[in-house]
Amino acid sequence: MASEEEPRTSEDPSTKNITAFGYTVQAQELAANGCYSKAFDLYIMAFEYCPEVKVRVEPEFRRLLDKYNEYLLTLNKIGDIFYNFERSVECYPGNIFILNDIGKYLYKFGYLREACCHFQKALNFDVGFVSAEKNLNSVKNYMIERWHYRMLNDKVRNGGYRDALREMIVPLKETILDLGTGTGLLAMYANECMPMMITACDGSDVMVELASNIFEDHLIEDIILVSKMSTALTFRDIGGKRSLIVTELFDAGLFGEQVLQTLTHAFEHLMAKNARIIPSRAEFFVAGAKCDSLSFKYRLNPSALEFLAIAGHNVQIVTTDPYDSEDIQFFEDLKYVTEPTSLFKVNFNNLEDMQEKLGSGEPYEASFYAKENSEINIIIGWFDLYLTENIMITTNPLDENHATAWQQAVFYDFVPFPVTADEKSSVKFTSYGGKLAVVPDYKRIDRISPEMLRFLNDEEYVKTVTSTIGAVCIYLCQLAEISLLNIVDLSPFPLVGFLLLKRGAQNLTCCARSQDDEKFILKILKANNLPTDKINMVTEEDLSIEQFKDQKFHVIHGNIIDLNGDINTKHKELLRQLKLSHLSPGGLVLPHKVFLEGKLVSCDWLDRSNLIDDANTGEYNLSKFMNKYQVSQMYHIDIPHMPHKTLSEVATIAQCTEGCISEVINVKPVDDGDVNAILCWYKLQLVENGEFLYTNRSNSFVDSMAFMANPKITIKTTDTGNILRCVDIDETFKLLVDVE
Template identity: 25%
Template structure:
């Protein structure tokens, strides 16, 4: 029978042995030997090529050669990275993953390269795959947690937990669909919730688009889980790239979107809606008196918005955006020129500057003082395409704001009311219980200038590039106009700096009026990141370094003198620039740092700075000259190294470093990655008696109950969101450690006193550990939801700075428990604290047996 015959032939084929190919075997053998020899000779590129040949020709060697192949791949890609051959680097990883598609180590390593290059979406995908292959892989887990904070920002959880906002959107969509909007496009769909609302309301056709690969894949999972994968088409693309009929078959009658940021227009809603009206939406209804079928017209939800603003005083905003001190440590910084943050608004667009930043005013450390009443800055109708197209060409609007309270003008704050339809709206105001932050337009040019009641503040509002721009330009006082939009380069212009508190109003006006007639050209200003400005304004931090460095240098000088006396060598006066007894100091801080210059100002010190940007180096050089630091005593070590991977090196002479300053804590509140590895290398490069700064980091924490942290960490509750199953999918991106917290304003109940959680000793490797058990006694009853933590950074045994201090440029972080823990007063809570590389994890449970509390 044919079938029997087929089975018999198939059986014979499977028993037939593959014929040996001597030439092939010889090639594999010689290539494997060559790969191993090249690896021994550190010729990683050639070794990699040989391994590719061997493993493609003889896959049976994969298990045998896996470890050597990984090592070769990582060393070769490091070399490619160091010389900027990025495409070749990724080609190597692609070839490696063709051979080992389920290798979690290679996936994780490629993800790290992608993340460093700024490809966060792609990096997250690789970290996620590595974790699925090996859930207990700590490196991939740490990397995934870090990148998840970028990809699925915390506001996604807040919005899904904002039941009022969700219901209002659902009701507006339902009403529009029932009135005849039968085809719907959801622009920037996120989790897919608005598109699913439209489908649930009865829309015949629903389309959605999402640019983020991570969110696109998440939306596809959510839609499938809710049984709508066949009725909602999701596109991974910008709406600006969509075409009819290529991407959707015809124009839709309703666009729903929430592509608005704290400044309303920052996510490109104007551009996307103009494109939608011209290419994707049916034309709008022309008028109430003109008969037109509802299904033949288009509309947008939200229908429009009203933007509000307010002038305010806030020390917290001020210290992050402009220089507030005249000295930093032991240095006068008058010669630094104009330093300010990259957030600055002007009517003319400037690609190098951001027009605004964001803050949650209700949680702003130190609070804020309103200096004016709220005012209406702008109204916009999203259903009027002519109005949208004319937004960028609108004339600059000038608004006069009566000053209601005395205070220093630090910023304009902006929020808006989003009109979903003619009946329903959402407010992002600072007094609202909302998931939104407010947009902050900092003012740079008013140092020491106090607004007073009866003054009028002149504000200009424009939208030149479809960004909302607010700029404080002048103060009207007693009939005088005092311009604020001129830079205060008065030290160089020869004009006196106006006294911020003159005896008479007339004197103030006269002093400030000189700004208008100053014809001298303004020097280029130097931009620093907001956290760098805050650090520069933190004199306590720099004074602590002054004291610690001075103490170290004094000890080393005494030690050197004693050594010379013991050897009978007499030291005499020498030229400090060529002296053999110079102390060498290395500063490897991230970004802008004055620590190297503070060290060099001690005399007989040659300091190496990590500052890379040319303008910032020029600032340090000017400060060195004005503070009498010899030019040859300050160098920028990254200018002289070809291998950027070689972070810590010896000085150009044979001497070792007297001090190495490590940047240990990220602004967000986490320990910097690879800190302990850097400390280990730094210890090898210190001279006898030399010091790493800081010498030790002590982690402190506290038990708290915080609903806010829960709402920001995951979709809460067992009930579906608007009836949709979303939580299990987006909660995959829950991270156990929350960053960028202001503990001083976090809404929480303290359930314990602060305790010491962990110690990192950078000077003594034998004192370190990876696990610690801590028992904390609860002082109050409640639900333990999180453990915020911060650091006491010990420069030496006596001098320390805290990341929790009021003037700190650092934020705090918190471990959020997956399951809140009910505790009673006097309960003993057992914490298991672990440090893997730079990642801190904490688990908690109630201790049943009494024990002594660890300190």
Template identity: 25%
Template sequence: MKPYTYYVVVSEMPNTNARPKHSRRTRRRRRGDPARDELVSSSLQSAQQCLLNQDYGTAFVHYLLVLNLAPEFKDFAQESFRFTLFKWAEELDSLGRIQELFDCYEQALEILPADEVILNSMGEHLFRMGFRDEAAGYFHKALKLRPEFPEARENFYRVANWLVERWHFLMLNDHGRNQKYQQAIQKAVQSGCSTVLDIGTGTGILGMCAKQAGAAEVYACELSKTMYELACEVVTANGMDGDIKILHKKSLEMEVPTDIPHRVSLVVTETVDAGLFGEGIIESLIHAWHHLLLPPKSNENTFGEQSATGRVIPAGATVFAMAVECPEIRRHHRLCVTEVGGLSMAACGEIHSPVSCSSEPEESMEPYTTERLSRLPGGYTALTEPFTALTIDFNNVQELEGLSSREVQRIQLPVTQGGELDALAVWFQLHLDEESSLSTGPQEDTCWEQAIYPVHSTKCFVLKPGDELIVEVSCRDAYLRLSGVAVLRGGRHIHLDNSSSWQPSENPVPNPNPEAELCSALACLQTNQKQSIDSCLLECSEMALLNNTDYHQSFRSALDKLISRLKVRQHGGVGTAGFPPASGLLYVLDVSEGFSLLSVLAASQGGVKAFSSVEKSKQQDVLKKLAHSNGISEQLLEFWLNRVEDEQGMLQRPSGEKLWSAIILDCVETCGLIRQKLMEKASLARCLLEEGGHIFPERIVVHGMLVESDTLLRESAVQGLEPTLGFNIAPFINQFTVPVHVFLDFSTLECRHLSEAAELFVLNLMDANSNYTNREVKVKVTSAGRITAVPFWYQIYLDQEISVSSLGRNSHWKQAAVVLPEPLQVQAGDWVCLNVKLHKSTISVIAHLENTSVSME
């Protein structure tokens, strides 16, 4: 998880002059050790003095001494000790002294092992640094100590999304998939596969299927600590803890006889992602065949008798693909506009997402992303018929080992439908055995999405019926890689990597000057080379933001209004054209997360010096080029993070006593949640504004709707009272159910609307007095049904008149939804009371039917 861009300290320093209420009794009990009492007293005074001097490291050492020597001071000093620990940890974090930071937390927890606030803070540091399993343990301990501790609960929900991904619930709710796996395992065991290894066991369901089918020995391995512990609980609850040995280990590290006593006759696994090979199934199966599995069926022993053999479920797979046109994919992966907020983008060079299936793979590039094609807003158009891209036999070790060295395969595909080439969509059929298979195709309702290989090497290339698309398929680094490389049109090849510089005409005319043609071709080559070197990568959400023209035009209009008003005020009510003198510059600070053009939009107003939060050097170069090409002086754009040595330097004044004319806060995460600590940041920002200055946005209105959605239920928890394949799994994995679903597309969510949209909550960033912590909203039901969730989105007001919506067709934001713990049955005309609370970035909703029948029209 990316660390917060800055911290805002909202807690006040505890009263260091306070004295314990029962100090006389304490002294009376300890008269027998005056030296100790003197040391405790002097250390406590030293700790308090160090706090006043902001010498947190020394204060922490003194508090450790006091609390170790005099545990009776714990209640009195607990608040000050926490404050000291947190401030010292911030310093250590900013200095990169991470081991010392964790040492301090461990020392603190030795003294106060049941302090839920310290446990939660320790978890936050671990989570930010990528130790998700460990973080979950600390959040869980804090919640056990105080179940209603909101910070720990929110953190646990956040980490639960990482540790137990939502597809686990979908998979366990997919009865067809579960039954097919169970039947395939049962057939294999009954045919003689008596020893089984489940690789990547997850909840342990496949291993339990093997044991239930009669396997004599069952082993399982799981790399995730959380899922390993969950599988152990599930296996124990189902009475198989003595029958299934589960290892917290990667299968590649397993050996015979260290981990399992001998080779097994059956490996079962479902370590496949949307791109089939992305979870490392090829590497794990090669290792299994060499070290953990009995030889395949074709091998015979030296006496000519058939030896014991091994096999794998699934037995293999067939991969399918097709070319598609899809505006939603396009806007997330390449620049689709020539102008953003009045700024020409011509000089910015090549900008695209980090998802690229090039023939020469780079570490910084992912070969594919994933989407559920059936739920993409605006849909998609198939430009070719589906074709077979690859077949693989998991029971043939030679084929597995030769996969990465396979020659690149070129496939010519007839174009059946005209349209813009945006991506190659990929899915597969998983062959469990000779008779049974599972499909992950776009028409199927499964837990898998499809793999998307975006095309961003060419701009707006339109395929025509009669064209032939040439696709390359390879597995160079054990990833399945597909890329469209050329189009065959009228007997001529058009290479997609430079089609923008060479578009052959329908009736080509010979060039009378071949030398000039050669020079032109070389110039194009040099241009393409330069662009590839200077290309800038943006995250998919940042690309969508860059393509969001409504968002940028709204900001431009709001900034123009504010700056014009401030210029009039600055010049005594008389507006002046052009740039004011240097001393009259207005200062705008953009603290948006990631890539943002808003600083350049502000600087383009004239008389404004803008400060950008963009950190990456290539992205800064893009903004500099953009400013230069649009006539903005380089002195009017500054990247202030280049000058800030620690994270607490943010939101400082621009120079001397000068205050900010405008501060742009990034308020909504791409996933659909309010940014963490938004209101604390807004509170600090208000103190740094000049008179008449403005925070953008000034307020956020949260809208929501009552819906019935079985899809959200299936993605939230294992449904139903019946055990999954007869196994008791739901109570254990449902501990990781989170009440708020993120990254939703409400426009394509399968649901029934049971009400009109309603205003749920308002956050005012400019006026703290108008804010509240909870609100009751009454919503009239328009259709009978079961309320299962409340999707919500935002109307973001930049000022009183100009706003942008997170629900719009071109929005770069997704939506979120609160899923109710129990569905609420309603009839048309009922009134539902929603108690809405916002705690930090988490919105919670409690729904109940109104008892009275009085109309609230």
């Protein structure tokens, strides 16, 4: 007799698969109709019912997760966003894209350490994941600004402060407050002198935690850390008023980090009677100079003004900062036109003196006596910092032993003026609120974005376009009459469009980064008697492929390189779509090709802003903590003005205007040394068979970038160097180096 069939304890796998597939189909329909919550739940049900379906639907699930979280963000439902991520990670525990997205949201909401952890987790699963590494670098830069590294690597500054503290501290008596302690190095120097009490404060929770870990590692228990700005403290918060204040809240312009506000508050609320301050006083100097390579970073050069038919006008960058900062000693074309002159002195141990400088509306006047007939187009500023009456450090670039923690101030926001040998000229500066600025010039100054100014000041690029435009025009006239040409020019200034309009073209679509740029473009068109009624101006914010509807263009001119030297993936994708769907038959896309080039280098200047060398801080081991925050990529590199040693031949690393994949590029060493970076720039070819234009030069419209080697790699001329190009799905890339 046949036995009865055993009842099934589970569904047939094929049935599960069909059911799960049905859930995903419903989820797709719901997602298409904006029902993200229900769609999300259906996907989760499908995964629970049949885990095998997860692999097949992963891309569409992630797209839904993105849209759902964007929607929740508009409702400020932060908890729901992270609950979605929690459920998603349970389904895809090692998914690098989800981990990266979690990191981005954590970063957005200020959870910096947690964001770092998630970006690092993604990189642990895939070391070649470019997006996660770029995001990790962004968080690290936000958590610890690069100037901390310059400051801690400055032996002159560190030694000066250490000696000053030893001179000023009375053992077992002094009570000390370190304002803006950062890593706590000055507090540790003070602790060597056995004071009665030390409190160190900082407004950054990250820096306070870092300082706490450094103190613990060095078995220092006597320093009290307070995670607050000193201006938010009372003497009760720090256990009483203090007899000695030490601070380093300075920038290139001396007062830019609000040191006057900080110290006047300390005088009134935190300092005991007869308390002293390190540094005790300072003197600020200025000198008139001529330096075209600096000046042309901030104002249009005469040839650009003449080219645009606005000769004699004053056009400068839009800026919120009254000065820039640079390592002046690296600019070989800089010439001091005047002798240095003292602009002011400040006594940090005198409350009235600091209050007067904070509140006075009276300007400082710099009297310059010219050494020769010339022009002043830049004013250089630096300071002498008297830590005590016996110890002084300076940022004077003419002093070989100057401190390197601070760069020199570059004052540029004025109209250049001629000077005559031995005659006096005057420039007035204000310090209202404590920050120095040249008194505004009464002459009219037009303002444009830095991107537009640098683009127009690139004489080689403008010359290349100008010399090519005739041949371009002849070619285009074979496609249509000149008056019927339709042009889109998305460069910082529509250079190709402008030149074609001058030759009779009528229709131009261009992009303006700001209202200032829009006004300037219209001003140039009017100055050249060009029609403006058929100009379609799109803002950078609104720039998308949808803007172009069904238009067709005979010429597409664009720029895919950001000012900082990185590829702009938004512009690159937009130009790709324009070429694919909006280019007339036979039309031109300019530039024709863009290549990334690079070489292996050894560069101490890069390391100084990215790694701590403990030899510079005395016997304190700060590298163990600070070097966790080193970044793998650095931008805004000015190659002609950055000292470095070339260790390899130049290699073409990528073709940026076309798709590229991960690949190893061999490079030939030319010298022995320790590679710490791959220095990169671009090679452009405007038209097919045209000459190449390189961006690793002075006054290029874009800066360069560097991919850092971690750790450094020793290379010899007998070796073969390898550059590994890692490429993401969106064609962003990073570079690694090794040697064989």
